[in-house]
Amino acid sequence: AAPGGDARLDQLPIRENLRGKSPYGAPQLTVPVQLNTNENPHPPTQALIDDVAESVREAARELHRYPDRDAVALRTDLAAYLARQTGVPVTVENVWAANGSNEILQQLLQAFAGPGRSAMGFVPSYSMHPIIADGTDTQWLPVFRGADFALDVDAAVAAIADRRPDVVFVTSPNNPTGHSVGIADLRRVLDAAPGVVIVDEAYAEFSEAPSAMTLIDEYPAKLVVTRTMSKAFAFAGGRLGYLAAAPAFIEALLLVRLPYHLSVVTQAAARAALRHADETLGSVHALAAERVRVSKALADSGFHVIPSDANFVLFGEFTDAARAWQAYLDRGVLIRDVGIPGFLRATVGLASENDAFITASDELAATEL
Ligand code: PMP
Numbered sequence: 001a002a003p004g005g006d007a008r009l010d011q012l013p014i015r016e017n018l019r020g021k022s023p024y025g026a027p028q029l030t031v032p033v034q035l036n037t038n039e040n041p042h043p044p045t046q047a048l049i050d051d052v053a054e055s056v057r058e059a060a061r062e063l064h065r066y067p068d069r070d071a072v073a074l075r076t077d078l079a080a081y082l083a084r085q086t087g088v089p090v091t092v093e094n095v096w097a098a099n100g101s102n103e104i105l106q107q108l109l110q111a112f113a114g115p116g117r118s119a120m121g122f123v124p125s126y127s128m129h130p131i132i133a134d135g136t137d138t139q140w141l142p143v144f145r146g147a148d149f150a151l152d153v154d155a156a157v158a159a160i161a162d163r164r165p166d167v168v169f170v171t172s173p174n175n176p177t178g179h180s181v182g183i184a185d186l187r188r189v190l191d192a193a194p195g196v197v198i199v200d201e202a203y204a205e206f207s208e209a210p211s212a213m214t215l216i217d218e219y220p221a222k223l224v225v226t227r228t229m230s231k232a233f234a235f236a237g238g239r240l241g242y243l244a245a246a247p248a249f250i251e252a253l254l255l256v257r258l259p260y261h262l263s264v265v266t267q268a269a270a271r272a273a274l275r276h277a278d279e280t281l282g283s284v285h286a287l288a289a290e291r292v293r294v295s296k297a298l299a300d301s302g303f304h305v306i307p308s309d310a311n312f313v314l315f316g317e318f319t320d321a322a323r324a325w326q327a328y329l330d331r332g333v334l335i336r337d338v339g340i341p342g343f344l345r346a347t348v349g350l351a352s353e354n355d356a357f358i359t360a361s362d363e364l365a366a367t368e369l
Contacts (some may be wrong), residue, residue: 002059004260005042005257011250013097015137017134017137018134018135021131021134023131024053024127024131026336027334028267029329029334031329031332031333031334032332032333032356033333033334033349033353033356033357034334034349035124035333035334035335035336035347035348035357036334036335036336036345036347037236037336037347037354038175038203038231038310038311038312038347039230039231039234039236039347040231040233040234040280040283040287040311041235041347041348041349041350041353042280042286043234044234044273044276044280044348045276045279047276047279048272048273048276048279048280051061051272051273051275051276051324052269052272052273054272055135055269055271055272056116056265056268056269056272058268058327059264059265059267059268060063060264060265062264063264063265064361065264066259066260067260067262067264067267068267069259069260069269070254070281071097071262072092073261073271074094074097074267074270074271074274075092075096075242075269076091076092077240078095078097078118078270078274079094079095079244079272081191081274081277082095082213082227082244085173085204085205085211086210086211086214087214087243088211088213088214088216090216090244091215091249093250094216094244094245094246094250095243095244095250096242096243096245096249096250096253097240097241097242097262097270098240098241098257099239099241099261099262099263099266100228100230100238100239100241101200101202101226101227101228101230101241101242101243102128102132102241103183103225103241103261103275104242104243105128105129105200105226106132106135106136107253107257108167108196108198108224108226108287109132109133109135109136109138109167110136110255110256110333111252111253111255111256112166112167112195112196112252113133113136113166113167113358114136114137114138115137115313117138117139117141117166117167118138118141118163118165118166118167119133119138119139119140119141119165119166119167119168120141120143120159120160120163120165120167120168120169120343121140121141121142121143121168122142122143122145122151122156122169122170122171122173122174123142123143123144123145124145124149124176124177124338124340125169125171125174125175125176125177125337126171126174126175126200126202127171127338127339128143129169129171129200130142135278138166138167141159141163141165143156143159144184145177146194148178148306149174149177149179149314150179151170151174151179151181151185153185153188153189155188156188156189156192157188157192160189160192160193160194163193164194164196165193165194166169166194166196167195167196167197167198168189168195168196168197168198169198169200169305169321170186170189170197170198170199170212171187171199171200171202172199172200172201172204172207172209172212173203173204173206173207173209173308173309173310173311175202175203175310175312176312176314176336176338176340176345177306177308177314178306178307178308178309178310178313178314179306179307179308179309180207180208180209180310181199181209181212182209182231183193183210183212183214183282183342186215187215187218188213190215190218190219190222190223193222195222196222196223196224197219197222197223197226198225199212199223199224199225199226200226201225201226201227202226202227202228202230202231203231203232203309203310203311204227204232204290205231205232205233205281205284206231206232206284206287206291206309206310206311207309207310208309209309211225212225213225213244213245216244216245216246217340220245220246220248221246221248223245223246224243224244224245224249225244225245226241226242227241227242227243227244228240228241228242228244228368229241229270229273229274231241231243231299231311232280232281232283232284232311233273233277233280233281234280234283235270235273235280238266238269238270238273239266240270240273250345259340263301265271285317287311287348290348290349290351290354291308291311291313291348291352293315293354294313294348294354294357294358295308296338297301297305297316297358297361297362298313298315298358298361301358301361301362301365302316302365303315303316303361303365304316305318306343311344311347311348312345312346312347312348313345313348314338314340314343314344314345315343315344315345315346316340316342316343317342317343318342318343318345318369319342319368319369320369321337321340321341321342321343321344322337323369324344324364324369325337325344327360327364327369328344328357328360328364329357331359331360331363332356332360333356333357333360335347335357349358
């Protein structure tokens, strides 16, 4: 037994707001078809692997020194990518980077939320938003979406006016439901919000909708747009998230970030991956086409499919989603039970993986699950 194994979690003097909570827990299982964490299923090209390896080898000469604390070269590259992708002329001063957008979100709540403050989200949405709120001792204010899972902007604006949250999360496209939020609707949320509005655009590259970044100049003291290299960029293992906002937001985050949070290795690898952005992002169109194919196949089998702009689909309805999830797993297909009664979420994979998922879905559609 491990030394100290007699002490139980509930005996520790943990903060009250963390008692009884569950950690983030997407199962990490080794099965043939893994469609559960919304990664890009296309492995890196040999050219990208070689470039990352060579860049890290070069960077390793400096491993005895701390990295560039402000990651200026990487942020400059990210700004160039964002300007190209969105048409919004952001520069290095508008961009901040961290170990995954989860760390970005945590830094934002550290600076703009925390004890005595609140954050609102429109649920179901990304499960880490409330977990990061708990971790930063921020009061979490969930507002429930209607039966179609779309963002009800009237309800959102009313809830914001009623609760006056310090931070509002809008996820676009929303995980796990797949809807994008249009610019006119975002303006209404921004006009209503008394504090910061974080638009979480982790899946933006999969959507045709314009980026919220087009609104930064209009709402410089309110709007933050977060992004990640984990999804479209096929760099989930590299851990690199970033944001675009007015330069003052980056000044605020410098107050809470840990010094040298992005390692020499991370910065070098991310810059190398960015040099291959065009080839990597080439897979986005293929994945969008596969999303259409998977959605149609599910609908043809009689499932209710929520229209998605992202690289996943939410579908149902099952009598018992947990049992259905297990039935997929028994067929070698790992998808995600996101805790919405009757629904499961499947990431769009490679064509062969999607075929396996569709075959399993056909079988399950015919059974009482
Ligand atoms: N936001 C959303 C909406 C997500 O779905 C995810 C990943 N599941 C993230 C942020 C965080 O991703 P990462 O930390 O890998 O950038």
